[in-house]
Amino acid sequence: MNVWNWLAVGGATVVALAVVAETRRRALSSTPGRRFFRHPTAAPGMFVLAFFVTIAVAAPAVAPFPPYYQIDIARPNQPPSARHPLGTDPLSRDVWSRLAYGARLSLGIGTLAMVVAVTVGAAVGAVAGYFRRWVDVALMRLVDVALAMPRIFLLLMAVALWEHLPLWVLVLLIGLTGWFGTSRLVRAEVLSLREREFVAAARALGAGPGRVIFRHVLPNAAAPIIVSAALGIGNVMLLEAGLSFLGLGVPSPAPSWGNMIADSMPKMAVAWWSATFPGLAISLVVMALNAVGDALRDALDPRREAA
Amino acid sequence: MAVWLVRRLAASIAIVFAVVTITFFVVHLAHGSPCGPSEQRPLPADVCERQRIRFGYDRPLRVQYVKYLGALLRGDLGESLGLHRPVADALADAIPNTFTLALAALVIDFALGLALGIYQAVRERRFGDIALGNVALFVNSMPTFWLGLVLLLVFGQWLRWFPVAGMGDPVFCPQVDSPRCVADFFWHLMLPALTLGLVGAAGTARYHRAAMLEVIRQDYVRTARAKGLRERRVLLVHALRNALLPFITLFGLAFPFLLTGAVLVETVFAWPGMGRLAVSAIFQRDYPVVTGAALVTSVMVVLGNLIADVLYAIADPRIRVRDA
Amino acid sequence: MPTSRTTARLIALAALAGLVLPAGCGRRPGCTGDYCGTLVIAAPGEPDILLPPVSEFATTRDVTEQLFLKLADLGTSGNTIGDEDFRPQLAERWEWDAPTTLVFHLDPRARWQDGQAVTAGDVAFTYDAYTDTAVNSSFRTALRSIAAVTTRDSLTVVFRFRQRYPEMFYDAVYHMRILPGHLLRELPRDQWRSAAFGRAPIGDGPYRFVAWKAGERIELAADSTFFLGRPHIRRVIWRFTPDQTVAVTQLIAGDADAVEVLITPDNVKRVRGDTQLAIYPYKGAQYGYLGFNLAAPGDTTRPHPLFGDRDLRRALVMAADRERLLRNVWEDLATVPPGPMSRLWWIWDPEIRELPYDSAQAARLLTRLGWTDSDGDGIRDKDGHALAFRLLVPTSSIIRRQYGRLLQEQFRGVGVDVQLDEVDFSLFNERDRGGRFDAVLNVWTTDPTPSSGLPQTWTRAGFGRSNYGRYDNPVVDRLVDQAVAAAANREQARRAWRAAIETLNQDAPGIFLFATENFASVHKRVADVTIRPDSWLALLRTWRIPADRLTDRDRVER
Helix, strand or coil: CCHHHHHHHHHHHHHHHHHHHHHHHHHCCCHHHHHHHHCCCHHHHHHHHHHHHHHHHCHHHHCCCCCCCCCCCCCCCCCCCCCCCCCECCCCCEHHHHHHHHHHHHHHHHHHHHHHHHHHHHHHHHHHHHHCHHHHHHHHHHHHHHHCCCHHHHHHHHHHHCCCCCHHHHHHHHHHCCCHHHHHHHHHHHHHHCCCHHHHHHHHCCCCHHHHHHHHHHHHHHHHHHHHHHHHHHHHHHHHHHHHHCCCCCCCCCCCHHHHHHHHHHHCCCCHHHHHHHHHHHHHHHHHHHHHHHHHHHHHCCCCCCC | CHHHHHHHHHHHHHHHHHHHHHHHHHHHHHHCCCCCCCCCCCCCHHHHHHHHHHHCCCCCHHHHHHHHHHHHHCCCCCECCCCCCEHHHHHHHHHHHHHHHHHHHHHHHHHHHHHHHHHHHHCCCCHHHHHHHHHHHHHHCCCHHHHHHHHHHHHHHHCCCCCCCCCCCCCCCCCCCCHHHHHHHHHHHHHHHHHHHHHHHHHHHHHHHHHHHHHHCCHHHHHHHHCCCCHHHHHHHHHHHHHHHHHHHHHHHHHHHHHHHHHHHHHHHCCCCHHHHHHHHHHCCCHHHHHHHHHHHHHHHHHHHHHHHHHHHHHCHHHHHCCC | CHHHHHHHHHHHHHHHHHHHHHHHCCCCCCCCCCCCCEEEEEEECCCCCCCHHHCCCHHHHHHHHHHCCCCEECCCCCCCCCCCCCEECCEEEEEEEECCEEEEEECCCCECCCCCECCHHHHHHHHHHHCCCCCCCCCHHHHCCEEEEEEEECCEEEEEECCCCCCHHHHHHHCCCCCCHHHHCCCCHHHHHHCHHHHCCCCCCCEEEEEEECCCEEEEEECCCCCCCCCCCCEEEEEEECCHHHHHHHHHCCCCCEECCCCCHHHHHHHHCCCCEEEEEEEEEEEEEEEECCEECCEEEEECCCCCCHHHHHHHHHHCCHHHHHHHHHCCCEECCCCCCCCCCCCCCCCCCCCCCCHHHHHHHHHHCCCECCCCCCCCEECCEECEEEEEEECCCHHHHHHHHHHHHHHHHCCCEEEEEEECHHHHHHHHHCCCCCEEEEEEECCCCHHHHCHHHHCHHHCCCCCCCCCCCHHHHHHHHHHHHCCCCHHHHHHHHHHHHHHHHHHCCEEEEEEEEEEEEEECCCECCCCECCECCCCHHHCECCHHHCCHHHHCCC
């Protein structure tokens, strides 16, 4: 790792700090914003997320090596040093470089799958809650059935049935197995909202169901959706790591964090660093997402003051 | 109560039935008859012949389905392709192991979670509370299998406090039939149970902390304390009783989580349970075992929820009105 | 805060109880003398079924080796030619009635463990089962030179061969383990692969079956009345572990007494650091390679779109730095073989000529073949097709997964895109056998002799056997035939083998990556450990634990 890489990492830290400071400055003018930042872990959590996003974007600058590059295969498993701050893995690849490029994949997969999950979940929940009767019954029974099977099991079956699964299908599948909880939340919210005056007024003015749902109901049910989205990204990242551990996630040599753990696992006893750092990175990001999610929940839901 | 229970039970059965139906059709549609020549995983001729007789593979799909359901009611899940034995036998070997693991994890989860929760609530916003809260949040965010690997490395390989794989010492304890072997069994159980339990306990602690705080602020606890009861007694007797309700919810939530976690943790620790069986069956395209394991898992999840609901109803009569 | 302190104390107590109890109690006197001893073998991988003709797993071989006898067995010299170096087992003696007629006289003392005598009828039955297409044993083709097996009386059995050749005795005795006809005759032949017998077998060997707990262990007990001599070690237990590293950890922790191969350099280092453990090096019977499929995947009538081209294969062979790959994976525990061979074979010769590592030459060759990177994505292409292929790898093998990832990057360096197909071992086998792959990372555990080991993978005679990549060169076939026929004359045979392998190397049907040097590790209290390289536990019944070295593990009565 050379001077420029260190400078780039420093730059990323500064950018992340600036993002947090700027957000905070703007947020403090509103009540939910103040409530958000009153949460002790909200600002650190945001910083961690901002840092890793910056690293992901700036991977070519902060990483001294390309992520696939095998530096010297006859001398693998080098411990952390100035040249390799996080050591090298059993294939003699620089762990820090892979971690930086891996942030793109891991965060990307998490975000995309979450977008799919939340979109489907919100749509199903809204439809069920708005139309009630048999639509509601049918959809919610479907959710009951889906929840009766562990998610990882559903995914494993899908992956096993379909060989050479393209990455985007995997992401889609993770998303499509992750909306059940969200749909229940949104449904409950919609059920209570649809009885409120402004919804009744919109309907009286002749707005169709689509318009009512998207223009009037969903925006007011945004709080639980946003919170479950924040928590959802973390869950997807954990899931991706688990699938990669079983050899069914992102295919080699792509550097997802889960993949990095799986690749280094057989050598954990002699080279602890190459499986430990990606694991710590996952834990840290998921923790940050949980912290931000908690703070968001408190900020957006006035009924639940922080205990 | 009786009517509610019957409705709830009927709903549970319907869910299991739906899961069975869906897995049956997904596996059979994606995979066709396991006897065909063009399959990824054609059956050995003999197994195929017996399956053909049992489930009528040459017949239309709906006839196969009915036959499958009939066999299922008799406890017959078909023949494994890779294990050379009936699926029901393989599952019967594995289920108790998963159950023990899940139970042990649950105990650690609840005991540790409750203890931490109470401690944090009492020390609210002081150093102990904040430090533990952050540690718990961190542990709760770890990939379960990774935590397992780390524990295995540290306590199994470096410190050698615990065994690295298996369920018991094969020399002294081929069966768990003496106090010594019970101890040996728990010794083997410790790391996998701890892995599953710790991740859960971190979540449980947050739950209990909040619940305890609510209770502590309630009037009757203040009253009790004012009456001069010792603090420990106040907390344990009064507060605990009210904090018990969330416990049951947690049980319903924790059970599926433990089963999911068990899939990976069993693989890490070579624990011969359902999760490991299912994972290897999925890898081997051993469809009868996959279908059987899906069925059993969903039954366990539904049962877990049902038990939680019933306990809830007993503990708090107001719940009964909830729709089934 | 008192509450949490109490809780903490309880947890600590429970943990302590778990730690102390197993070490503390249960010191009964138990077994004493020369025939005690317990051997726990840590084995990665569990047998599928304990019925020799229908299982090919290495662990199955190790277990059934103790349960079922052969007529005669290979001597420690490993010589497979003629019958001088073979040792009597089930047959106490044999003679040649004619050049192609071999007569075995069974040992009248031999008994099945249910009390029945072992008869000539059992031998004839076993031959019939091994060659039955319904049983579909993988050893069937190895027995194709035997025309008939008949009984002369209850203890005399006659083998008739189709022709005379140097290793005919080896073929008659090495592949078959004799099975109890009276227990298996009624079992329909197409149901052998799921026979209940295979989960609780009854044999005639030095050990009898005790228990099999799925996913955990198999236990055998010594048969104290075994007619060739009572085994010294009383209990043998296989403990199944997820992989070799865990097996070694159990070994070091004292939870196991033996492992077959240490495989990785760090495992060897770990075992060397332990004063309780001894390391036994022996010649490796394995070689590993990347095999190209010369036929289209799943269709043997057409050539492979890429690997049908000899020059392309040569370029890929030259692009792989086999020495450095070996350093990464094995350090000094294996050697780059000069062709398709294991260390076990006498024809091993580092002078055999092969293609050099020369990535620049490889790149030039690819360019000359018309593969250039016209769209600048780093991968060569021709007529709109990228130079890409899939490499089949079993997930169960850490070594091969590592090689797969290393090769992926080496090939990317010369502009070839490789995707890894990592699949479960059983699925890997099916795809491998069915020829449904572009390239595959194979490891062969070889027969003790090249005469049977090489043709089955690298000649036309191997079609339908283990020549999954369908390599076919009549020149090589002819040279191999000459070498096999010349087996009695070492120098002549050596020249023929060398010519055959050099021709094969020029055709580049595969990249020969490693030949293993094996290191077994066994606890030091076990004496007389002798390992026969072709089957490491073949001589287990002579291993012993001297009375003065017995530990609680050996003495305990269960």
